[in-house]
Amino acid sequence: MYKYDEYDQQMVDTRVAEFRDQVRRRLAGELTEDQFKPLRLQNGLYLQLHAYMLRVAVPYGTMNSAQMKMLGDIADKYDRGYGHFTTRTNIQYNWIKLEDTPDALADLAKVEMHAIQTSGNCIRNISSDQYAGASADEVVDPRPYAELLRQWSSFHPEFLVLPRKFKIAVIASEIDRAAMRLHDIGINLVKNDAGEVGAEFYVGGGMGRTPFVAKKIKDFVPIDQMVTYAEACVRVYNRYGRRDNKYKARIKILVHELGLEAYSKEVDAEFAHLLTQPIEPPLAELERIQAMFVDPAFETGLSDDLDLSDPDFRLWVERNTFAHKAPGYVIANVSLKPIGGIPGDATSDQIRLMAELAKDYSFDELRVTHAQNIVFPHVKKNDLYTLWQKLEKADLSTPNLDTVGDIIACPGLDYCSLANARSIPVAQKISERFGTAERQAEIGELKLKISGCINACGHHHAGHIGILGVDKKGKENYQLLLGGSEGADTSLAKITGPGFDEDGVVDATEKAIDVYLANKQGDERFLDTYRRIGMAPFKEAIYG
Amino acid sequence: MKIVTANDLKSGAVIWWTGVGWSIDVDEAADVGEDGARVIAREEGAQNAVSAYVIDAEKDGQGVRPAHIKERIRAFGPTVRLDLTVKPADANAVNWVI
Numbered sequence: 001m002y003k004y005d006e007y008d009q010q011m012v013d014t015r016v017a018e019f020r021d022q023v024r025r026r027l028a029g030e031l032t033e034d035q036f037k038p039l040r041l042q043n044g045l046y047l048q049l050h051a052y053m054l055r056v057a058v059p060y061g062t063m064n065s066a067q068m069k070m071l072g073d074i075a076d077k078y079d080r081g082y083g084h085f086t087t088r089t090n091i092q093y094n095w096i097k098l099e100d101t102p103d104a105l106a107d108l109a110k111v112e113m114h115a116i117q118t119s120g121n122c123i124r125n126i127s128s129d130q131y132a133g134a135s136a137d138e139v140v141d142p143r144p145y146a147e148l149l150r151q152w153s154s155f156h157p158e159f160l161v162l163p164r165k166f167k168i169a170v171i172a173s174e175i176d177r178a179a180m181r182l183h184d185i186g187i188n189l190v191k192n193d194a195g196e197v198g199a200e201f202y203v204g205g206g207m208g209r210t211p212f213v214a215k216k217i218k219d220f221v222p223i224d225q226m227v228t229y230a231e232a233c234v235r236v237y238n239r240y241g242r243r244d245n246k247y248k249a250r251i252k253i254l255v256h257e258l259g260l261e262a263y264s265k266e267v268d269a270e271f272a273h274l275l276t277q278p279i280e281p282p283l284a285e286l287e288r289i290q291a292m293f294v295d296p297a298f299e300t301g302l303s304d305d306l307d308l309s310d311p312d313f314r315l316w317v318e319r320n321t322f323a324h325k326a327p328g329y330v331i332a333n334v335s336l337k338p339i340g341g342i343p344g345d346a347t348s349d350q351i352r353l354m355a356e357l358a359k360d361y362s363f364d365e366l367r368v369t370h371a372q373n374i375v376f377p378h379v380k381k382n383d384l385y386t387l388w389q390k391l392e393k394a395d396l397s398t399p400n401l402d403t404v405g406d407i408i409a410c411p412g413l414d415y416c417s418l419a420n421a422r423s424i425p426v427a428q429k430i431s432e433r434f435g436t437a438e439r440q441a442e443i444g445e446l447k448l449k450i451s452g453c454i455n456a457c458g459h460h461h462a463g464h465i466g467i468l469g470v471d472k473k474g475k476e477n478y479q480l481l482l483g484g485s486e487g488a489d490t491s492l493a494k495i496t497g498p499g500f501d502e503d504g505v506v507d508a509t510e511k512a513i514d515v516y517l518a519n520k521q522g523d524e525r526f527l528d529t530y531r532r533i534g535m536a537p538f539k540e541a542i543y544g
Numbered sequence: 545m546k547i548v549t550a551n552d553l554k555s556g557a558v559i560w561w562t563g564v565g566w567s568i569d570v571d572e573a574a575d576v577g578e579d580g581a582r583v584i585a586r587e588e589g590a591q592n593a594v595s596a597y598v599i600d601a602e603k604d605g606q607g608v609r610p611a612h613i614k615e616r617i618r619a620f621g622p623t624v625r626l627d628l629t630v631k632p633a634d635a636n637a638v639n640w641v642i
Binding site for chain 1: 551553554555556557558588591594595611612613614617618621622623624625628
């Protein structure tokens with residue numbers, strides 16, 4: 001894992017001190033809210049529906065157990081005993097007091113964490129593959145490259161006031177587990193015929209009110225030019241992105257309106273210019289970072305056998321684990337989606353327990369996923385049953401990864417001041433309706449995503465089944481969408497038709513699933529069947 | 545009726561203008577009539593409240609009820625965590641919030 005150097009620590013500590021003074025001045029009446037708002041947002045502090053909300057960055061979703069423990073402690077010390085893991089692999093606290101925020105940030109800084117650039121029109125937390133460094137299918141570990149980009153984008157003086165927020169994802173495998181093509185910039189690390197690592201660049205993806213799948217702009221940027229090329233992409237966006245209309249200000253609109261070819265031409269010109277400037281970090285810096293991401297000391301000669309005689313354990317293993325690159329090890333997913341629970345929420349005790357378990361069973365490492373779950377990346381198979389038993393006691397062993405119960409849901413109108421409708425109650429009802437293991441097994445992989453407004457924080461555009469909450473004459477109304485995907489086969493979901501009330505959309509979801517089950521061929525997933533038979537049979541069942 | 549809501553500067557808590565001060569209980573909200581803008585200017589200027597705005601509401605036998613669901617949820621708290629609401633013991637909440 002990356003370890004802060006003196007510069008990292010000094011930057012974060014200095015920012016905490018600066019914000020402490022800004023809060024003091026605000027509370028003393030020396031700053032108005034108009035003056036203070038951009039300052040608090042730069043430190044991840046929003047004013048939400050019920051209270052201030054603090055969003056803490058988890059860079060590329062990677063944490064050690066001390067950091068995770070601190071997140072649990074902060075939930076108790078400054079909040080109400082829980083945190084909410086988000087689709088940007090961050091954590092949010094919903095009840096932070098303004099006067100406590102500097103102390104919370106100081107505690108975070110002690111474990112090399114912060115809330116900088118988790119809000120505002122800047123480059124946000126960079127996301128990556130939650131299985132990085134553990135799965136066998138990656139070309140390289142993408143985290144050092146994500147870390148390099150984190151350092152480049154942190155406090156980048158030119159990119160702190162972009163036309164709109166800017167999100168980057170870095171992956172390094174054919175299987176996209178980070179929704180890479182739904183980012184402003186997506187980077188897929190690849191190797192060329194000579195075996196050299198380079199970056200395949202995608203631009204202009206995103207969800208929100210105008211969703212686009214990112215387009216490939218470059219097949220292969222040499223790795224010692226990756227930062228420079230990213231700089232060129234963002235610089236062109238910063239110059240031409242629309243600042244007159246916030247709804248048209250994201251890079252996806254620029255790429256769409258300008259056209260990929262014209263945008264690419266501008267980027268190439270800027271790239272050529274930048275190559276004459278010494279902005280690329282030396283390769284030695286990348287190598288310094290890579291040295292912190294070497295594999296942990298995996299034991300050799302371990303058995304790959306697992307005793308699956310406990311049926312509940314067997315189900316969890318089948319559903320929630322993924323093959324590891326090292327023999328005798330496995331990647332274990334902790335679903336934060338108990339049946340009828342609130343997606344992504346974890347109590348302070350659960351957070352601290354996961355921290356402890358990571359220390360004991362996963363080389364001190366955890367990951368946060370964009371699907372609002374937690375990963376133990378390196379678990380010895382010999383330890384897996386013990387780990388599972390400890391998770392089970394804490395209600396953290398729900399075996400539903402990537403099934404209909406593993407719902408992504410934004411906080412919705414229960415917490416968010418931008419939302420038009422509640423997301424969580426819909427997720428709870430669907431989770432309960434399809435909660436049994438038998439029902440989930442029958443349905444198989446089904447990614448269901450719910451957003452409480454058009455901003456799409458719940459990724460409804462990318463759901464095999466997506467649900468979008470809207471305001472219809474002061475009442476909550478829910479549109480049903482089908483056919484989205486976030487993986488290597490990224491696609492955008494389409495609206496089925498008129499919306500429903502809360503119970504109605506749950507019923508409509510069941511009807512859509514019934515159509516799938518009636519038409520499924522072989523091992524088809526819901527998405528496969530939808531793509532084969534199209535929207536019509538689903539509409540007929542739902543509205544007919 | 546017209547009532548004024550805001551967030552408390554220090555805690556961020558949802559608050560309601562009572563005519564003489566702020567309360568976290570929507571039932572204590574006062575009808576400000578056409579006076580809302582003046583209340584907001586004075587209270588925000590005095591750094592007592594942030595993000596203040598005027599909303600429509602009705603008063604019935606049970607209490608003051610904001611017209612829009614968003615403000616009813618602000619008045620009550622998250623509907624999915626009754627333990628964290630302003631009035632966790634309000635058995636009628638489901639009838640007036642949603």
